[in-house]
Amino acid sequence: MLDDFLIRAGLAGIGLSLATGPLGSFVVWRRMAYFGDATAHAAILGVVLAFATGLPLYLGTVLVALAMAATVAALASRGHAMDAALGVLAHTALAAGLVAASFLPGLRTDLSAFLFGDILAVTRADLAWVWGGSLGVLALVVWRWRPLLTATLNEDLAQASGIDPRRERLVLVVALALVVAVSIKIVGALLIAALLIVPAAAARGASRTPEGMALGATGISVLSVVAGLWASLQADTPAGPSIVLAAALGFVVLLPFARRS
Template identity: 85%
Template sequence: MLDDFLIRAALAGIGLSLATGPLGSFVVWRRMAYFGDATAHAAILGVTLAFATGLPLYLGTILVALAMAATVAGLASRGHAMDAALGVLAHSALAGGLVAASLQPRLRTDLSAFLFGDILAVTRGDLVWVWGGALVVLALILWRWRRLLTATLNEDLAQSAGIDPRRERLVLVVALALVVAVAIKIVGALLIAALLVVPAAAARSLSRTPEAMAAVATVISVLSVVAGLALSLYADTPAGPSIVLAAALVFAVGLPLARRG
């Protein structure tokens, strides 16, 4: 029989995969991987502020992730060079969070869990947040799917169809911030972007339609969670990196299959 903590870890990873599969597809299509990194790094600052102010962890993380997402979206709409802007914001937020954490002795020893994740320590309360947040993000993406897809494929076409690309970009930004907030305790800030990008990238080489890619990315993410937890159990490896490594293996295996197709 599996221990309760392994069942909770699997449930948390599966719940998260419901959101990261379709959302990660948009991240790959829009080349927003670095944006995911910036939002994830900002979440560390949110964790620190939550500890300092007594706010619930997820609330503090969501607020800072949303602030980072809104800042980046604002810079993008004004035509700023996003590579440099994202680099400055991501590293500044991460450095600020680490410096602030160093001033709080109670947080110092726990911060590595938020950097690298600790899916094996997920509680039942965490499961409520993870599944609740993931289902909200999934519902948001399904609701806006056609609009998001049109705005992603061609902004001029979207505008001619009465779709505001900036609004759809904001929807993705909010969804990404929510996913980062609920995922930070599971896979950690340094691995969130990988969990978004790697399954979606693997799915792209195995799919022929956007809908298929989103579905395949979700399946790959779920399988990666199960395989990563199994590797962690039997080889005593860190669970979060093991999950991402499993997804990367699927990506590597799928490359020659894509070339043949």
């Protein structure tokens, strides 16, 4: 019988996959990979602020991640170059978080868990946050699927159809911020972007429809969680990076299909 901590880790990873699969597909389609990094880096600042003020961890990370999302959306609407703006915000937020952590001696050791993740330390309360947040994000994406997809494919067509591309962009970045906030303890700030991008990229070449790609990305993410945890248990390797490497292996396996697509 598997240990309880391993079952909790698997359930947390599977719950997270329900959101990262479809959301990661939009990240790939919109070429927003760097936004995932920027939001994840900002979440470190949220962790520090939560510890400093006594706020619940997830609330602190959600607030800072949402602030990052709103800032990026505002800069994009004013015509600023996204890559430069994201680079400045990402590194500034990460540096501010690390500097602020130096004033909290008790947090210095724990911060590595939020950088690299510690899925094996997931508690029952963490499971509730992860599943609640992931199902909320999934419901939001399903609800806005058609407008989000139309705005992603062609903003002019979206406007002609009565869809506001800026609103859909904001919905997407808010959903990304929420996913980063609930997943930071599982795979860590430095690996969450990989979990969003790699399964979606792996599913892209083998999918015929956008819906098929979203479902495929979710399936690959779930398999990556199971395979990564098994490899971690067998080889005594870090669980979070092992999950990402399992997803990368799926990408390599499906690469020939992408070349023929």
